[in-house]
Amino acid sequence: MNATLKITRIGNSAGVILPKEVLAHLNAEVGETLSVVVTPRGIELSLAEPDFEAQMAAAREVMARRKRALRELAK
Template structure:
């Protein structure tokens, strides 16, 4: 799909309206969150992972408990 999207003013911000075909391709719906990643070619949109916050909390817990081991591995 290669369709131009118009930037619209929304209060003090700006936004774009995503066509339903694009939402279907992203497997996303109105009200859900999208993940945005900056790449060398532009930006990449994807449906946000529902358990991302839980995964990050687990990673932070491991990093806090294994701080010395991770520091040694980073050498």
């Protein structure tokens, strides 16, 4: 699939409208959250994992508690 998208102004921000074919390819629906990842080839869009933020919060807590150990391991 090859699609050209136009950037439009949305308030003080900008956005693109995803055609229904792109949403179908992503297996996404209106109102769902997408994850954006920068890759060497460009930007990758995918459905966001529902528990990603909870996982990141747990990881940040462990990193904060084990800061010295992680610093030693990084040497």
